[in-house]
Amino acid sequence: xxSQAAGPARTIRVVIAKPGLDGHDRGAKVIARALRDxxxxxxxxxxxxxxxxxxxAALQEDADVVGLSILSGAHMHICPRVVTLLGExxxxxxxxxxxxxxxxxxxxxxxxxxIRGIFQPGTPMQDVVDxxxxxxxxRAGV
Amino acid sequence: xxxxxILYTQKDIESLDYARDLGDPGQFxxxxxxxxxxYAGKLWTMRQFAGFGTPEQTNExxxxxxxxxxxxxxxxxxxxxxxxxxxxxxxxxxxxxxxGVSVASLADMEVLFQGIDLGAxxxxxxxxxxxxxxxxxxxxxxxxxxxxxxxxxxTIQNDILKEFIAQKEFIYPPGPSMRLVTxxxxxCTTHVPRWNTISVSGYxxxxxxxxxxxxxxxxxxxxxxxxxxxxxxxxxxDSFAPRISFFFNSHSNFFEEIAKLRAAxxxxxxxMRDRFKAASPRSWQxxxxxxxxxxxxxxxxxxxxxxxxxxQAMAAVxxxxxxxxxxxxxxxxxxxxxxxxxxxxxxxQIIAHESGIVDVVDPFGGSYFLETLTNExxxxxxxxxxxxxxxxxxxxxxxxGYPQREIAESAYRFQRAVDSKEQVIVGVxxxxxxxxxxxxxxxxxxxxxxxxxxxxxxxRRTRDGARVRAALxxxxxxAGDGSNLMPLLIDATRAYATVGExxxxxxxxxxxxxxxxxx
Numbered sequence: 001x002x003s004q005a006a007g008p009a010r011t012i013r014v015v016i017a018k019p020g021l022d023g024h025d026r027g028a029k030v031i032a033r034a035l036r037d038x039x040x041x042x043x044x045x046x047x048x049x050x051x052x053x054x055x056x057a058a059l060q061e062d063a064d065v066v067g068l069s070i071l072s073g074a075h076m077h078i079c080p081r082v083v084t085l086l087g088e089x090x091x092x093x094x095x096x097x098x099x100x101x102x103x104x105x106x107x108x109x110x111x112x113x114x115i116r117g118i119f120q121p122g123t124p125m126q127d128v129v130d131x132x133x134x135x136x137x138x139r140a141g142v
Numbered sequence: 143x144x145x146x147x148i149l150y151t152q153k154d155i156e157s158l159d160y161a162r163d164l165g166d167p168g169q170f171x172x173x174x175x176x177x178x179x180x181y182a183g184k185l186w187t188m189r190q191f192a193g194f195g196t197p198e199q200t201n202e203x204x205x206x207x208x209x210x211x212x213x214x215x216x217x218x219x220x221x222x223x224x225x226x227x228x229x230x231x232x233x234x235x236x237x238x239x240x241x242g243v244s245v246a247s248l249a250d251m252e253v254l255f256q257g258i259d260l261g262a263x264x265x266x267x268x269x270x271x272x273x274x275x276x277x278x279x280x281x282x283x284x285x286x287x288x289x290x291x292x293x294x295x296x297t298i299q300n301d302i303l304k305e306f307i308a309q310k311e312f313i314y315p316p317g318p319s320m321r322l323v324t325x326x327x328x329x330c331t332t333h334v335p336r337w338n339t340i341s342v343s344g345y346x347x348x349x350x351x352x353x354x355x356x357x358x359x360x361x362x363x364x365x366x367x368x369x370x371x372x373x374x375x376x377x378x379x380d381s382f383a384p385r386i387s388f389f390f391n392s393h394s395n396f397f398e399e400i401a402k403l404r405a406a407x408x409x410x411x412x413x414m415r416d417r418f419k420a421a422s423p424r425s426w427q428x429x430x431x432x433x434x435x436x437x438x439x440x441x442x443x444x445x446x447x448x449x450x451x452x453x454q455a456m457a458a459v460x461x462x463x464x465x466x467x468x469x470x471x472x473x474x475x476x477x478x479x480x481x482x483x484x485x486x487x488x489x490x491q492i493i494a495h496e497s498g499i500v501d502v503v504d505p506f507g508g509s510y511f512l513e514t515l516t517n518e519x520x521x522x523x524x525x526x527x528x529x530x531x532x533x534x535x536x537x538x539x540x541x542x543g544y545p546q547r548e549i550a551e552s553a554y555r556f557q558r559a560v561d562s563k564e565q566v567i568v569g570v571x572x573x574x575x576x577x578x579x580x581x582x583x584x585x586x587x588x589x590x591x592x593x594x595x596x597x598x599x600x601x602r603r604t605r606d607g608a609r610v611r612a613a614l615x616x617x618x619x620x621a622g623d624g625s626n627l628m629p630l631l632i633d634a635t636r637a638y639a640t641v642g643e644x645x646x647x648x649x650x651x652x653x654x655x656x657x658x659x660x661x
Binding site: 077 | 234
């Protein structure tokens, strides 16, 4: 648990983004509020963000976490792209999590590109909060 | 969930006046149903929403559904089509054919309805921002086959307000979006008289998290907005109002959903007669489609979804729906397989032919509880009407984020109730046993996108480019003046202009809507 190593942790900053053409934003908004109520700083990008826009928001907002909400089946196209672009910006320590309709079969491939936080339908909000608290980068070195 | 008492008695419905508040089935205010004989006269239409991959794949599914006893078609388009983007557009990458069928031009629409007699079947098309373009394509397919537009029967969703409120598949700002809606209404009133021109939808509002009362309120208030716009455009209310239909969610609280459909009919009848002075009983009658609640389906223990859907479908039938879609058990995971979609249809057939539910009209009519619930939902919805009217109508309310915020609040409250187990979801937060079986799901690979891009190339190569350009130029001029755009879209469609090209012309004139996100 590295978060205990560097003095008082700053507020975790999370960019919640809705990539792709899908407009179903219930999940993104509910999670944004849950994270905010858990004491995190949440920036919601709104709809139809390209991977480039999402990474640029993460950079500008000094985000510790990028949360993607995808229900359209386009996750295998979008998620790896976001991870790659974050790396290109020197943001590979930003935690990327994804929620939505993600079939089990796709999880290993998402893990392979470095996405560990994958939240399928039915996940309690507290599980998402706990995962982010455990895995987001610390204040030190930021 | 409604807040209910443990017992209801005669006292609770003392002020209910049978003739004023209920009426016999078939009589104003239609609380008890639109038809004196209920389903004994005619069953509801079993209309299963379907679409995935290429037009060929979806056409094949339609034939299977009709062979299995489905009685209407319902097209699910993919996201690029719904957003007015061609399959080869950068934003369409990874999305072609994923959430529905890709229909980029007349060439695709011709394949989609191959072997299906458009004069004999009713087709519903769930599309909104490019509704006019989709309808234009359907009309040109009919025209090519010699089917008279006057006999065509079906529905175009064409409900842009709920897109701004809930589902967010909008393209243009509210003003020009409403003009497109009204152009479809005006055109069909004259040329396609049996077509339902708007399906005013609560479904997506509910899926986004609204309560039953909010679904009822925002949907009917949207209906009011459409009627006002059509009247303002010079249409006589009784000429178009009978062709406005509704689309509701049928959710998990059994009695509340029955009450909601009853309240909706009563409210609409009164609104149309009293607020809009409609004289024709057909204008007073709220006809609706219902779909079971997608959001209630769980990825865990997926077979439980069959039971959820059956209960929700029963509520819609007891509420008196005219048409019904039942969700498939695998839809929390993917688009349904053929086997899952067939089982969903069988669920409706069992309700219709085995349960006896259809033998009596409005069997819960007069129930102390159900009549109270009907009244309460109506009262709660009317309170929302007062708030929205005070804001100057639904468009100013949307621009202020009012319905969006109300819905987001309800969604969050619901999720907290689930997390605290105040709201039990079987197999998810309680009774999460070992029977979490893996089921086979439909997988749509990238080949649908490749095939659609290939056909698009073919269309662009073989069509008369000059004719397309001329038609699109006329569309651009029309967008800037007040002409009805339907004839211009139909002309462009005949020339094989694509959905993306037609939408881009209007984007250039009207701009695109960007919403202020509301948390």
